[in-house]
Amino acid sequence: MELSLAPVGRIIKSAGAERMSSDAKKYLASLLEEYAGKVASEAVKLCEYAGRETVSAEDIKLAAKRV
């Protein structure tokens, strides 16, 4: 797992949670990581398709529409 649990916990807290289980943070972090991996893979393909080596914000943006 790449993402840390503390910032994920702060996001849940900001959403109005009084308390949360450790598993809730882990589960949300794993969902985010899965989503990020899918978007990133699509962005890498788009970047290669465009003949570039540096993944750009535009690649991420277009990739997110396709995931």
Next chain:
Amino acid sequence: MELSLAPVGRIIKSAGAERMSSDAKKYLASLLEEYAGKVASEAVKLCEYAGRETVSAEDIKLAAKRV
């Protein structure tokens, strides 16, 4: 922004990126944060609906299906 850019960059790298712009990391982090906020808000509502104070992994799981 709660999420750090370094782990997001590592996820993009793991997806096969040779290089990425700083904006690409920021953009993906902001997408993740937006998604996390939506799921967390829904999870808080479900938790309250169930008469609990502690958001659980099950709340996150069900919330993710509804976002």
